[in-house]
Amino acid sequence: MNHIRNIYSSIPVDIPKELIQDVLITGSFKIERIVSKGHSSPEGFWYDQDQNEWVILLKGGAGLLFEGTDDILELKPGDYVNIPAHLKHRVEWTDPDTETVWVAVMY
């Protein structure tokens, strides 16, 4: 039968580093749950991914920076963005006081 799961369930109390878990794996894309709590990309680090990423923030908050821009884009619940492969970006901040939960589709 079909199993219903909840994207907010089974979040550990302590999240020493960002938590990335597979939700669905197919031949052409993967859905991940990402949980952050105050995490940010290390100084000077940029994500430079081989895959495209469509990502939605469901809970919490975060600041994203894209290469070539100066403005940190603030994401609040429900905000989503499509990040083409190799568009360099970094997470400047995530909410330190609550879990930030993302669903990412890597394709």
Next chain:
Amino acid sequence: MNHIRNIYSSIPVDIPKELIQDVLITGSFKIERIVSKGHSSPEGFWYDQDQNEWVILLKGGAGLLFEGTDDILELKPGDYVNIPAHLKHRVEWTDPDTETVWVAVMY
């Protein structure tokens, strides 16, 4: 540059029928936003889809019924389910008092 959109934005006040909008179209899958408000599948109607569907309920509430079972599964915010192609199912109810917002990945 990269556009941030919000999954809860631009929802019409009146939703005479369920609203289905493309969020992202790729060669191998499509992401849709679905907004319901008290809608349900017509009496005797079953979805029988050629594609698989991974769907998450973000806001509101709904009751899903899968063929061969008697129990209506209640979905609350954050609940997700993967529905294989041709697994017949129907929406028994959605919250009449608030918008129910889903994100579906059809693949």
